[in-house]
């Protein structure tokens with residue numbers, strides 16, 4: 001995906017910004033530079049202090065950068081705990097309303113999951129408390145240039161505390177949803193616990209929509225002492241709803257494969273062709289066997305690569321009679337494409353997702369030879385059928 005840009009690396013983890021996050025940063029800068037310091041019960045910005053625009057926007061940019069780092073620290077806290085459990089972190093991406101630490105494999109053990117989940121809100125609470133202490137400390141010194149800087153510190157404190165509280169709501173995809181699922185998963189199956197936590201997430205999204213359009217927004221109440229509309233809530237709710245549904249889909253997909261081995265789901269017929277077979281002959285074979293992909297082996301049976309219908313399509317039709325299979329095949333990469341027949345089927349799916357590969361070669365037997373092929377398509381159909389039967 002090219003919707004994110006990499007901005008750096010922290011303790012070995014690549015940090016990425018999703019383009020929607022840039023939108024939030026600019027909005028934050030604008031809101032802080034123009035928000036009122038006096039109108040509400042909580043100062044929102046430095047807009048009405050009579051400061052020059054350059055000063056307001058400079059402060060605003062500093063606030064946005066701080067905001068970015070505190071969000072990052074929240075995600076780093078999740079990642080740090082996960083790394084201590086031996087989980088590899090691919091990257092951290094900051095997007096529309098928060099961050100996401102991409103983990104190699106989220107631990108299914110409830111004891112680990114809730115610890116990873118709670119680390120983020122704890123970090124945000126700690127940052128919030130620290131900035132609030134800084135605010136009261138500086139306030140006591142009564143420095144003449146201080147007021148706008150104080151507001152900046154206070155806004156960062158509020159922001160982090162709201163982030164922590166919001167994330168503790170027991171609904172997917174918030175951290176609280178993960179903690180909630182971990183508690184449930186001690187008493188029921190992982191998949192059942194996920195479904196229940198997702199359901200709470202969807203209900204919560206529904207409540208947010210109603211609260212936002214029914215003039216019952218708590219944030220407005222805190223600011224002004226009166227209930228009001230908040231049309232950001234329905235927008236946010238929509239995102240939460242989609243993320244909750246996504247989580248459910250991913251979990252059920254992996255859960256349906258539980259207990260299955262690669263040998264239970266692989267294809268054992270029509271698996272290989274010889275590398276010196278003329279391409280036109282292969283085209284005919286594909287048509288007859290209604291098969292789009294084969295492993296390619298040489299005459300002594302060694303694996304050489306893959307050939308798919310797409311590989312053939314790359315060669316113009318009028319040139320195909322010059323070629324044999326070895327000219328058109330995709331060469332073989334052992335790390336990405338070999339799996340043992342005794343491996344879990346869910347591991348095969350994980351490999352396909354990780355390496356973006358559509359085909360795996362299955363090896364097995366005493367001599368570790370080619371025993372089958374597993375395609376992403378076959379696996380998807382299999383998962384659909386299993387889902388239909390549960």
Ligand SMILES: [Zn+2]
Pocket residue numbers: 074075078120121167175
């Ligand atoms: Zn979090």
